Amino acid sequence: MPHHTRSAIFARVVLLPIGLVLATVAGLGSYYEASDDTSIAWLFSGVLALKPVTSLPLYFRGFGRVLAAAYTAWPGVAWFGLLLSASLAAATVMLLAVLDRVLRPSLRPWPLALVLAGFFGVALLENWLLFSYVRVALLLAGASVLFASQRPGRLVPLLVGLGGLGAVWLMRPSLAVLGFGATLPAALLLAGGLRRAAPLLLSAALVLAVATGTAAFLRTPTEMHTQVLDGYFARILDFDQLRPQPRTPADSLGTAAVALWMMGDSTVVNEALCRRAYVFDAPDFWGREVPAKLWLRAGLLVRDYFPLLLALVATAGVWLRRRGRSAWFWVVQLGFAGVFVLFAGVLKLPPRLELPLLVFWLLTNLAFLLVNNPAEIIRHNGARRNPLLVAVATLVLLLYGAKTLHRRQVLGQERARHELALQTINRLGAGRIRIMAGTNDLLKSLSPFQTYAPGPGAVLQLTGWPSHDVSQVRLRQALSGTPDQTECLRRFAQRPSSGPQPQPLWVLTPETATWLSRRFSFNEGSRLLLYPSAGHLLEGPDSTVRVYHVRVVPTL
Numbered sequence: 001m002p003h004h005t006r007s008a009i010f011a012r013v014v015l016l017p018i019g020l021v022l023a024t025v026a027g028l029g030s031y032y033e034a035s036d037d038t039s040i041a042w043l044f045s046g047v048l049a050l051k052p053v054t055s056l057p058l059y060f061r062g063f064g065r066v067l068a069a070a071y072t073a074w075p076g077v078a079w080f081g082l083l084l085s086a087s088l089a090a091a092t093v094m095l096l097a098v099l100d101r102v103l104r105p106s107l108r109p110w111p112l113a114l115v116l117a118g119f120f121g122v123a124l125l126e127n128w129l130l131f132s133y134v135r136v137a138l139l140l141a142g143a144s145v146l147f148a149s150q151r152p153g154r155l156v157p158l159l160v161g162l163g164g165l166g167a168v169w170l171m172r173p174s175l176a177v178l179g180f181g182a183t184l185p186a187a188l189l190l191a192g193g194l195r196r197a198a199p200l201l202l203s204a205a206l207v208l209a210v211a212t213g214t215a216a217f218l219r220t221p222t223e224m225h226t227q228v229l230d231g232y233f234a235r236i237l238d239f240d241q242l243r244p245q246p247r248t249p250a251d252s253l254g255t256a257a258v259a260l261w262m263m264g265d266s267t268v269v270n271e272a273l274c275r276r277a278y279v280f281d282a283p284d285f286w287g288r289e290v291p292a293k294l295w296l297r298a299g300l301l302v303r304d305y306f307p308l309l310l311a312l313v314a315t316a317g318v319w320l321r322r323r324g325r326s327a328w329f330w331v332v333q334l335g336f337a338g339v340f341v342l343f344a345g346v347l348k349l350p351p352r353l354e355l356p357l358l359v360f361w362l363l364t365n366l367a368f369l370l371v372n373n374p375a376e377i378i379r380h381n382g383a384r385r386n387p388l389l390v391a392v393a394t395l396v397l398l399l400y401g402a403k404t405l406h407r408r409q410v411l412g413q414e415r416a417r418h419e420l421a422l423q424t425i426n427r428l429g430a431g432r433i434r435i436m437a438g439t440n441d442l443l444k445s446l447s448p449f450q451t452y453a454p455g456p457g458a459v460l461q462l463t464g465w466p467s468h469d470v471s472q473v474r475l476r477q478a479l480s481g482t483p484d485q486t487e488c489l490r491r492f493a494q495r496p497s498s499g500p501q502p503q504p505l506w507v508l509t510p511e512t513a514t515w516l517s518r519r520f521s522f523n524e525g526s527r528l529l530l531y532p533s534a535g536h537l538l539e540g541p542d543s544t545v546r547v548y549h550v551r552v553v554p555t556l
Helices: 006-027 035-044 063-073 079-103 109-129 133-149 155-171 173-182 184-191 194-218 221-238 249-259 271-277 282-321 328-346 351-370 376-381 387-428 470-480 485-493 510-520
Strands: 434-437 459-461 505-508 526-532 544-554
Touching: 006 079, 006 109, 035 063, 035 079, 035 133, 063 079, 079 109, 079 133, 079 155, 079 351, 109 133, 109 282, 109 351, 109 387, 133 155, 133 173, 133 184, 133 194, 133 351, 155 173, 155 194, 173 184, 173 194, 173 351, 184 194, 184 351, 221 249, 221 271, 249 271, 249 510, 282 328, 282 351, 282 387, 328 351, 387 505, 434 510, 459 470, 470 485, 485 510, 485 526, 485 544, 505 510, 510 526, 510 544
Parallel strands: 434 459, 434 505
Antiparallel strands: 505 544, 526 544
C-alpha cells in the first residue's frame, strides 16, 4: 500500500462521503419523493392517529415503537427523517468503501478520490435530493451485502452485513430480499468465489427466511386482511393489472373510490369488491399495457440516468474487447435487464427502485472488470490515453449537473407551494378536526428534517393507503363515537356552527368532494352539500385543493 495510507483511506471512505452528503443537503436540500414518507412520519408521530402508532402491517416493524416513543418525548424533532438519513449515510459510506477497495490497486489517491466523488454525483446524490425510505432501504441492503462480502472471513464485517440487512427487513421485508438478490453476483466476485462468500450468503439467506417465516406465522387476522387488500390495490393502482368492471351501482361507487385512493370506507371498498368488480384482461395487459409501460419507462430511464447507462455501455465495451473472458458477464447483463423489464412492464419501476438497481448493476460490472485483474484495465482504457474520453465524460457530467440544478429548482418551488398550503390549513383549522381528501400531494417534496406538525386538532385523511389502516378506525371512534367512515363524516357535517364543538375544516379536491356527495346519496336518505370556498389552497396540474363548506340535507 505505498500510496494509500490508512489516513488517506479513512479520508476517502468516511470523510469524503460525509462531506459530500453535507454539501448536498446544505446546497441542494432534501425533498421527500412521495407522500408515503410524510404519511409514515405522521402516523408514528400521532398526527394521523389517536396517538403515535407503534406498528404498521408492512412497514418499519420494530422501529415503530422506538419512533413513537421518540416522537412522544420530543415531538418537535423529525425522528423519521433522522432515521432514514442515518441509514442512507451508512449505505453511502459502505458503497464508497467497496468502490475504493476495488479501484485502489489501479489508481493513486487523488485520482481515486475524484472518481469516488464523481460516482457519488451521478449514482448517489439523487438519493439525498429525492428522499425516500425505499431508496434508503434498498441501498442499505445491497451496501451491507457488498461491504461484508468484500471482507470474507472477518466477523465484524459479517455482523455489519447481517445487521444492515436485518434493519432493512424491519423497514420492509421485500426490499431486503430485493437488495440481497441484486447484489449476489457482485458479492461472489468481491469475495473471491462461492466458497469464500458462502458464510455471508448462507447466513443472510437464513436470516431473511427465518424472519419472513416467523412474521408470516405471527400475523394477526387484521394484518392478513390489510396485506390482502394492499395486494389488490397494488395490482389495480400501481401495476395496472386489474381493470374495473362494475356490475352494480354499489360496484361503480367502490371502483370510483379506489380510483381516487379513497380506501377508508370498508362498506364500499373491501376484498369482496376487489374480487367481484375487477378483472385481469390478459390480451389487453400483455398486448397493450406492458409495451406502453416499457416504452414510457425506457424514455424516462434515458432522460434521468444517462450517465449510468453510458457507464454500463462502457463497461460492456471494455469486457467485449477482452477475449477469452467468461460468458457469465453476459448472463448477468441479461439478468439485470430482465429484472428491469419485469418491474417496468409487469410491476412498477419508479425512480426510487430504478437508481439503486442501476448502482448495483454498475458495481457488478466494475467487479467483473477489476477484481483480481491487473491494472492495465484502467491504464489501457484510461483518460491519459484518450482525451476524447475526458471531453465526453466532462460533457456528460455538466449535462447531468445542469439537470440536477433544474430539478432542485422545481422541487424547491413545489416545496414552497406545499408548505404554504399546509400553513394555511393549520391556521384555518387551529383547534378543529381537519378532514382531508385528495390532498396527499401536499405531503410530497417536503423536507425530511422538518416535522410539519399541524398543531392542535386531529387530521382525518380519507385518501391514500393510510386511510384504511386500523389506526383510522380507532381515530374515527374516538372523534365521533362510531368507527364507520360515512356515519363519522355525517356526524361531523351535522355539527352546528355555534355548538360546543367547532365544525371540522374540510379540505378536499373537486373529485373527492363529488364522490363524498355521491356516497351520501347512495341509500343513506340524505345528501351531502359541499360548497367550495372562493379561493384555493393549491392549484395543481390535475386537481385543485380547496376548503369546502359542508352540510347534510334530507334526500327529497
